[in-house]
Amino acid sequence: MTERLPIIKTYKLAIGGKFPRTESGRTIEVHDSSQNLVAHVCRASRKDLRNAVESANKAQPSWANATAFLRGQVLYRLAEMMEGKRLELAHAIGENGEHEVNAAIDRVIHFAGWTDKYAQIMGGTNPVAGPYHNFTIPFAMGTVGVISPDEPSLLGLISLIAPVIAMGNACVVLASETNPVPAMILSEAIATSDLPGGIVNMLSGQRDELVEHFGSHRDLIGIHAAGISDDHRTTLRLGSADNLKRVTIREDVDFNDDESCEGPNWIDPFVEFKTIWHPSAV
Amino acid sequence: MSTVSKSKNQSTNGSESNVQNSNAASRLDLRAAVGGGIFEYAPAPESVRPEIADAYGLFIGGEFVEPENGNRFASINPATEDTLSMIAEASVMDVDRAVQSARDALPGWAGLSGKDRGKYLFRIARRMQERARELAVLETLDGGKPIKESRDADIPLAAAHFFYHAGWADKLNYLLPGRTPQPIGVCGQIIPWNFPLLMMAWKIAPALACGNTVVLKPAETTSLTALRFAQICQEVGLPKGVVNIITGAGETGKAIVEHRDVDKIAFTGSTGVGKAIARSIAPTNKKVTLELGGKSANIIFEDASLDQAIEGIIEGIYFNQGHVCCAGSRLFVQESIIDRVVEKLHDRMSTLRVGDPMDKNTDIGAINSKEQLETIRKYIGVGNDEGAIQHDVCQSELPEKGYWCKPCFYTGVQPSHTIAREEIFGPVLAVMSFRTPSEAISRANNTPYGLAAGVWTDKGSKIFDVAKKLDAGIVWLNSYNKFDPSSPFGGYKESGFGREGGRHGLMAYCK
Known part of the structure; x- marks a missing residue:
């Protein structure tokens, strides 16, 4: 019996709840550890990034406006969909794939639970010296650019995305450059979860280019990145100065360590604290 | 001129202190500033005259030292154009000395028990209260703001800021769930000229509470209260080098930002400079908080309490001559009430008194500097050129010397007009109308800034709905320009990042 000729898939980008090819028509070959060709991914262009940001900004307000309870439900649903793709994701990750998928799913669960607790822990009322009711509430800030580390390809990316979307932001993600396939499989899980299209937009491509x-990009309000070079860090910050993006670059993070990758401090950089005053005396 | 002579008579017949103070009053020939019509006031000048040295040094390592290159510049009273004192200009080498002194002091200060750090801050707060009168007068002489504002707002709030943060110093382990905050290190802090002592308190109090040491640069036109604060640091025995105050202009600020041994930059000022700072530190790992400009919207709905709203609008734009980053400089009025609002604004503004900042009755003092006055005049010119209608209804006669600008407002303003888009930082209000709440929200948000906003309506659900949808870090509902040390302050978008005040302000000073 002859061996079946496998189909080599081309993973497309995920923008606005759809899976378009890159407008540039470029692809990148992906090889496994034995240098066998296993897939193609799109090499996203600047134009793809702009399309993704546009979709994200369109989708973001209604996601932010969803109740915290609903956002938690949706993130939990995402974990369920990832659970269904465990083997596919683990296979795409390669070595230790199963362990990494488990950790990634659990991280989504962790942040799913923050959606309706973060404001209680990090907001509050302020006892001002006057007849005013004064309180501070966290709000989503808009669309955040996420630059994923090469490794761990899935867990790194999930750890950067989950705290961003939990409070109602959208994101445009650049996947791991060395192994973008898990990210693209994740985007298929996201498309079948209840997360509205455009909240997580996934690009594969090259950091040097993007x-x-x-x-x-002036319509991104924040950056969440890890595993990038010093040059890229400087480039990101220089560009970000033009519209005063909130830039958070995680350095020396052990993504396998729950304690250092979970908690409200991962959400802090991606909310705006709004303080509201109202007279409380007539 | 009848106003003036009448005022003189009232003054002579009035309280004894007014007679004693006639020298101070005549020193500034400003009494003509009292408005005409039914509101005539006798001059009521503040009598305290704090000592001002002919020249000041830099406060480094707990001592006043000479600037390395000996350069000094004049600090002017903007109400008289008199030179108050000569201020040292810190060079790159002076900045280096100051940073070194802050670095040397860091282990001792960070290592002190929270309780003791707190007690130093309490001491500072108490001395500021005790010297409040002197500080208020200095602030007004140096910056031109009305004495009633420096006396009732700037100085008490600055002292309150130290009180509030003093109490945090030994409670930092309760600040953030699951985290044990550590100080960041040496903080370089650069503050503006609009609220000199208050902005200094906003910067220094949380930094010190968290165990950091600081190098602070006041704005070049308003150094005097910061230097007086340095004396208070000496008085209360604050360990040397914990607070270093170096004076100078942009170059000095740049040297602080670029200094390799500064761990954190905190800046309050223009968005342009904020962006330059962000660019300058891009290759480094310095932490930064920026509190920048604004073009904040005040929205009045037809169901608002109109008289209350008018007071809030006046407070919102004409407080401190409009030199306020969160000034409510765009007024959106629901179409059905625009005529009444404009009429009431007109009436209320015609009673505002512009003049001698040292007079306790003055509403609007001197513009902080000649440069700022020119900026405001440029915008007024552009407003007229672009076709908006200027309402110049202020009745006050302006003194001959000094930098003055009558408050005004514009109607017929298009969203594309320069005066509706750019921060003027002066007593100029752009009035526009809207029909629906969603139109008001989208127009209010249609700006790169996002510092503050005001909403006026007596409908509870509407006011919270609008508050939620406004992209602004501070939203005042049926109020405006309220400040408190426990209340976080800071902006969305290009109004900067980080918060100052409250629990959230402390997050910016620990890691």
Whole structure:
């Protein structure tokens, strides 16, 4: 019996709840550890990034406006969908794949639970010296650019995305450059979860080409990155200065360590604290 | 001129202190500033005259030292154009000395028990209260703001800021769930000229509470209260080098930002400079908080309490001559009430008194500097050129010397007009109308800024709905320009990042 000829899939980008090919028509070959060709991914262009940001900004307000309870439900649903794709994800990750998928799913669960607790822990009332009711509430800030580390390809990306979307932001993600396939499989899980289209937009491509444009895009309000070079860090921050993006670059993070990758401090950089005053005397 | 002579008579017949103070009053020939019509006031000048040295040094390592290159510049009273004192200009080498001194002091200060750090801050707060009168007068002489504002707002709030943060110093382990905050290190802090002592308190109090040491630069036109604060640090025995105050202009600020041994930059000022700072520190790992400009919207709905709203609008834009980053400089009025609002604004504004900042009755003092006055005049010119209608209804006669600008407002303003888009930082209000709440929200949000907003309506659910949808870090409902040390302050978008005040302000000073 002859061996079956496998189909080599081309993973497309995920933008606005759809899976378009890159407008540039470029693809990148993906090889496994034995250098066998296993897939193609799109090599996203600046134009793809701009389309993704546009979709994200369109989708973001209604996601932010969803109740905290609902956002938690949706994130939990995402974990369920990832659970269904455990083997596919683990296979795409390669070595230790199963362990990494488990950790990634559990991380989504962790942040799913923050959606309706973060404001209680990090907001509050302020006892001002006067007849005013004064309180501070966290709000989503908009669309955040996420630059994923190469490794761990799935867990790193999930750890950067989950705290961003939990409080109602949208994101445009650049997947791991060395192994983008788990990210693209994740985007298929996301498409079948209840997360509205456009909240997580996934691009595969090259940091050398795209980091600059993440930094300079004026409709991104924040950056969450890990595993990037010093040059890319500087490029991101220089571009970000033009519209005063909130830039958070995680350095020396052990993504396998729950204690250092979970908690409200991962959400802090991606909310705006709004303080509201109202007279409380007539 | 009848106003003036009448005022003189009232003054002579009035309280004894007014007679004693006639020298101070005549020193500034400003009494003509009292408005005409039914509101005539006798001059009521503040009598305290704090000592001002002919020249000041830099406060480094707990001592006043000479600037390395000996350069000094004049600090002017903007109400008289008199030179108050000569201020040292810190060079790159002076900045280095100050940073070194802050670095040397860091282990001792961070290592002190929270309780003891707190007690130093309590001491500072108490001395500021005790010297409040002197500080208020200095602030007004140096910056031009009305004495009633420096006396009732700037100085008490600055002292309150130290009180509030003093109490945090030994409670930092309760600040953030699951985290044990550590100080960041040496903080370089650069503050503006609009609320000199208050902005200094906003910067220094949380930094010190968290165990950091600081190098602070006041704005070049308003150094005097910061230097007086340095004396208070000496008085209360604050360990040397914990607070360093170096004076100078942009170059000095740049040297602080670029200094390799500064761990955190905190800046309050223009968005342009904020962006330059963000660019300058891009290759480094310095932490930064920026509190920048604004073009904040005040929205009045037809169901608002109109008289209350008018007071809030006046407070919102004309407080401190409009030199307020969160000034409510765009007024959106629901179409059905625009005529009444404009009429009431007109009436209320015609009673505002512009003049001698040292007079306790003055509503609007001197513009902080000649440069700022030119900026405001440029915007007024552009407002007229672009076709908006200027309402210049202020009755006050302006003194001959000094930097003055009558408050005004514009109607017929298009969203594309420069005066509706750019921060003027002066007593100029752009009035526009809207029809529906969603139109008001989208127009209010249609700006790169996002510092503050005001909403006026007596409908509870509407006011919270609008508050939720406004992109602004502070939203005042049926009020405006309220401040408190426990209340976080800071902006969305290009109004900067980080918060100052409250629990959230402390997060910016620990890691």
